[in-house]
Every structure is written in structure tokens, then in C-alpha cells.
Amino acid sequence: MKIRTTVAALALSLALPLAACGTTDDAATASTSTTSTESTSSTDATPEEAGFGGGMPGGGQGGPGGSVDVSSVTTEEELVELVQDAYGDPSLDLHRGHQPVEDVLDEVLGITHEELHVRMEAGQGLAEVAEDLGIDPQELIDGMVAKYAVAIDTLLADGTITEEEADQYLADLETAFEFRVTWDGEAATPTYTGLSA
Template sequence: MKIRKAVAALALSFSLALPLAACGASDDSATASTSTTSTESTASSGSTSETPALGGGMPGGGQGGPGGSVDVSSVTTEEQLVELIQDAYGDPSLDLHRGHQPVQDVLDEVLGISHEELHVRMEAGQGLAEVAEDLGIDPQELIDGMVAEYGVAIDTLLASGTITQEEADQYLTDLEEAFDFRVTWDGEAATPTYSGLDA
């Protein structure tokens, strides 16, 4: 029994190295995150209550980088909002992963699994929608949570008078479409280019 656990832990550590690097986590933070989560998972019979520290000051612990180049709290122009909505589509170079730094807290809260388990599932070929469905969760919950996370930027521009209510409604619709694409991506469809309302 101990040998099987040791082999499983070793296999998990190897399978996590590459995907965690793709998230933008450094080797040190990935190692620290893996050990903290593994220890806590064992203590709590498989459920993890601690979110790995990803830093960066962005909602969801984002650091910029793949799948998270815009800080939601600092959006003050429509150009930045357009960039944020493009960012919501995720990074196609990361395959099914598409990056989840800026929305990691939504993933943790809705899915209720560790960052590491999410990586293992994605490396096995599951996209976000499949992970959610496998856990008995409606993928729309992920989409709604991510939209709420990024939608703060739309509210900020509306409150400052930078955009009208009609424009805010359209941006919100566009943001939901972007996250819907990200969550339900089939691994093949080309990532749309978002150029704003005038496009």
C-alpha cells in the first residue's frame, strides 16, 4: 500500500512539473504549492482548503503572463477592456489548459479541487467543461464566476462615464462569449480575435 502511494506521488510530481510551469508558477512556488497542498490533502482526506499562492495582485492571483496579461483592477480605458476580453479567451499555446492564472480563485471555488488535480485532469485530456461535468458541476457556473471576476472592469468604466450602459451590456455579452469559448474549447477551434465594439 505504501509503495503504491509513493509511486502515485512520484508520478503526480512528474506530471505537475510542466503544467505548473505553463501556469507561470516558478519552480520554487510550484514545489512549495505542491508540498503544501499534498500535505493538506492527506490531512483532510483528499480535499484541499488552501489555494496555492500565485501572487501578482490580480484577481485570482494572476501574475500576468500566459492567459493573464491584464490587471482587472487597473482597467481605466476601453482599449484595456478590449485587451481584457481578448485575455478571457485564454492562451491557445497552452492547449486545453489555456492558462488559468487570472481566474484561479474561481476555478478553486467552483470546482473544489486543487490546482494540481486540475492540471492532472487537463493533461489527461479534459477541458474545463469536462472537468466540471465530471465533478457534477454545470460548466455555466465556471463561466458565470469568471464573468463576475472580469466584469468589475466593465462596471468601473461605466461608473466613470467612459462607456454607456448600452456599451457596458455589449461588453458583458462579449466577455461571456469569450469565457464560454475558454471553458468549452474543443482543442481545435481557432481563438477569435476580439477588437471591441466597433469591429
């Protein structure tokens, strides 16, 4: 029984770094389920208790299971969720669930996903990683905004939002990604409810 518990704990520890970046909540859930069924230890935790399953208002989690797909946004409500998603998932600490913007991070930072994890585990946020590499953090923000702005353009083109509203959503999206990139590990994540009346 002790061997099974040890093996299950090892499997969980290997899966957690993946879940931490929002790569796969399913991996954390599967590992946790395995641990729970093979052991009745009081150290077993659900993904939420381990800090990997919480959500944000609007349903975004910063990872594939909870994020709004940029290319499928067809309503203003989904756009509001997308902006909230841009803030990242606070339960994932400095990682904030970077899976939805991983391609931007890879392109701008020019380091491997594994190296990014090493730096974040050492306490660097995205802005610190960029600065350490000689890159202006604004480049990260601009790249993330460009990736998500496609949804704003779609709703503008189909008449769901006006040009003025599109400009405000774009500004709000930049604010959200600026928060994500420069997050100090302390500030509470704002709740985005849409455009002010």
C-alpha cells in the same frame, strides 16, 4: 557534462507544468536559460518553442506577465485586452493559462490545482472537468465573468463607456469565457477587436 544536461532537463520538466497553467512564465524562462547555458544540446528550447510564451493580440497571455489586471483597467483599450485575455492563451493547450481565474476554478470546482492539472493532462477541458464533478459548466463561466466584469463596471461608473456599451462588453466577455470553458482543443481562438460600429 551529461549529468548537467540531465539535471537541467529534469529541472525544466518540473517547471513546465507551472508554466503551462500560466503560473509563472519566469520559471519556464529561468529553467530554459539554465538549460541553454549548461548545455549546447539541440533539444534546448525557448519558452516560446516549448509552447509557453506566445502571446495573444492585445498582449494577453493568460498568465500574470501578459494578462491585464482587472482592477487596474482605466481605458476602453485595456477593456478590449481584458476580453481578449478571457479567451485564454491557445499556446497553453487545454490549460489556456488558468492562473488569472484560478480562484474561480478552485471555488467552483472544489478540487486542488494539482488535481485539475491531472485531469487536464488526461485530456479533459474545463467543461469536462466540471461535468465530471457534477457541476454545470455555466457556473464556471458565470464566476469568471463576474471576476472580470468589475473592469466594465469601473469604466461605466467613470463615464468612459455607456450603459449600452457596458451591456455589449459584458455579453462579449461571456462569449469569450464560454469559448474558454468549452474549448474543444481545435477551434481557433477569435481575435477580439472591441465593439462593432
